[in-house]
Amino acid sequence: MxxxxxxxxxxxxxxxxxxxxxxxxxxxxxxxxxxxxxxxxxxxxxxxxxxxxxxxxxxxxxxxxxxxxxxxxxxxxxxxxxxxxxxxxxxxxxxxxxxxxxxxxxxxxxxxxxxxCLRPSDWTRERFAKVARKHKQKGYRDGVVIQRLETPSQYQLLEAMEESLPIIITGLEPTPPCDDWSLDRLEQEYGEAVVFMRSASDHVTMKRFVAELRNSGEGQVKGGSSLEFKSYTEGSRLPDEMAGNFGTMYFENEDFVPPQLWFGAVATDVPATPLHRDPLTGFLFQVIGRKRLDLYSADQAELLYPYKSYNTYQKCWFQPDKPDFDKYPEAKAATCTSVELHPGELLIQPAGWFHQVYALDSPTMSVSYFWRY
Structure with a gap:
C-alpha cells in the first residue's frame, strides 16, 4: 500500500x-x-x-x-x-x-x-511488478546475452527496450571524442561550474574538484568504501554548462529527466554505486575510464532484499561484493550478468534491472540520462 x-x-x-x-x-x-x-x-x-x-x-x-x-x-x-x-x-x-x-x-x-522517509508512487510499484512479470516469463533469471550494436537506429533501441533487454551502443562519434577529455580539459572548459554540493555551505566547482583529484594521486584509490572518499559526484546533476558536450544522442532532450554526472576518484575494488534498481530506462554514456556493471533481472527481487522505503530508485540490503548469506540466505540463488563499458560507449538499461557499478579505472566519468517513458 x-x-x-x-x-x-x-x-x-x-x-x-x-x-x-x-x-x-x-x-x-x-x-x-x-x-x-x-x-x-x-x-x-x-x-x-x-x-x-x-x-x-x-x-x-x-x-x-x-x-x-x-x-x-x-x-x-x-x-x-x-x-x-x-x-x-x-x-x-x-x-x-x-x-x-x-x-x-x-x-x-x-x-x-x-x-x-521515502515512499514509492503507485506508478513505480506497478512498473517494477510489470517488469518482474516480463522477466520471469522470458526466463531472464537464467542469464541474458548483452549485445553490442554499432550505431543502431532509434527503432532498434525501442525494440530492445520493449523486450526489456540491456544493450551497448558502439560506434558513436561524440563531439569532441571521448579520447579528447581529460582532467586538464575539464578544468579549462568548466572551471567555475558547480559539479557537486556537499552541503548548504560547500558547493564544489570543477576547478576545485580537479585539484582534489590530483591531490589524491589522480584518483588511484584502493581499499575501504568508495562512499567514504569524497571526490566523487555520485550522480549529482550535470551542470548546465556541460550539457552541450554531453547531451543525449538519441531521442530529444525533453524525453529525458535532467542528466546526472558520475565523475571523480573511486576505489576500483568496491562498487562505486551499490546494488539498486530504477523505475525508468537508463542511458549511461561512458566518457573517461571503464566501468563494469553487474546486472540482476527484476524477477529476482525476493533474492536481493530490496529496501521497503524508496522512491525514484530502490537500494538492496544484500551486497554482492561482500555477501552475508547468514543475514540474507535467499541471495545464494541469485544469478548475475556482467558487462564492461568503455569510453565512447552507451549502455541502455531498461527499467527494473538491479545493478551495481564498479569503476575499473580511476578517475572515472560517466553521464546518465533517464528516459521519461
Whole structure:
C-alpha cells in the first residue's frame, strides 16, 4: 500500500514535523543492526528538533537536556516541507535538498534515516511488478546475452527496450571524442561550474574538484568504501554548462529527466554505486575510464532484499561484493550478468534491472540520462 498523508492535515510546522516522523518510523528497517543516535535540528524552530535512536526499531523523542549524538542533520523548514510534501520523488542529492542541509558526523546513520522517509508512487510499484512479470516469463533469471550494436537506429533501441533487454551502443562519434577529455580539459572548459554540493555551505566547482583529484594521486584509490572518499559526484546533476558536450544522442532532450554526472576518484575494488534498481530506462554514456556493471533481472527481487522505503530508485540490503548469506540466505540463488563499458560507449538499461557499478579505472566519468517513458 502506498503511504501518503493529506496535505490539508499538515499545514503548520509542528504538523509537518509530526508527519515527517511518522514517515520515518513507518519506513525504518535495520537488518544490518546499526546502532547510533541522530540529532535532527530545524533552523529557527528549536522545539521541532528530535532525537532518533537506532535499535532494531527506531525510537524518537525530544529530550530537553543536551545529549551526545553520532550524527547531526540540520534542515531549514522549507527543506523539511519539501521532503515531506514530495517524498515520492525527492532526491537527497538534489541541490534543493543537499544544498540547504548541514550534516555532521556519521553519514551512514543520516542516510539510513533519510531513506526511511521515502515512499514509492503507485506508478513505480506497478512498473517494477510489470517488469518482474516480463522477466520471469522470458526466463531472464537464467542469464541474458548483452549485445553490442554499432550505431543502431532509434527503432532498434525501442525494440530492445520493449523486450526489456540491456544493450551497448558502439560506434558513436561524440563531439569532441571521448579520447579528447581529460582532467586538464575539464578544468579549462568548466572551471567555475558547480559539479557537486556537499552541503548548504560547500558547493564544489570543477576547478576545485580537479585539484582534489590530483591531490589524491589522480584518483588511484584502493581499499575501504568508495562512499567514504569524497571526490566523487555520485550522480549529482550535470551542470548546465556541460550539457552541450554531453547531451543525449538519441531521442530529444525533453524525453529525458535532467542528466546526472558520475565523475571523480573511486576505489576500483568496491562498487562505486551499490546494488539498486530504477523505475525508468537508463542511458549511461561512458566518457573517461571503464566501468563494469553487474546486472540482476527484476524477477529476482525476493533474492536481493530490496529496501521497503524508496522512491525514484530502490537500494538492496544484500551486497554482492561482500555477501552475508547468514543475514540474507535467499541471495545464494541469485544469478548475475556482467558487462564492461568503455569510453565512447552507451549502455541502455531498461527499467527494473538491479545493478551495481564498479569503476575499473580511476578517475572515472560517466553521464546518465533517464528516459521519461
Amino acid at each position: 502506498n503511504v501518503a498523508y493529506p496535505k490539508s492535515g499538515y499545514t503548520t510546522p509542528d504538523q509537518t514535523l509530526d508527519g515527517f516522523i511518522q514517515l520515518v518510523q513507518a519506513g525504518f528497517e535495520n537488518p544490518e543492526g546499526r546502532r547510533g543516535t541522530v540529532r535532527v535540528v530545524v533552523d529557527g524552530y528549536p522545539h521541532l528538533g528530535f532525537r532518533a535512536r537506532f535499535f532494531d526499531d527506531l525510537r524518537v523523542d525530544r529530550p530537553q537536556e543536551y545529549y551526545e549524538a553520532d550524527t547531526e542533520i540540520r534542515f531549514s523548514l522549507s527543506t523539511l516541507e519539501l521532503i515531506f510534501r514530495e517524498f515520492e520523488v525527492v532526491d537527497w542529492r538534489s541541490p534543493e535538498v543537499i544544498g540547504s542541509t548541514e550534516l555532521k558526523g556519521d553519514q551512514s546513520l543520516a542516510f539510513l534515516l533519510a531513506f526511511s
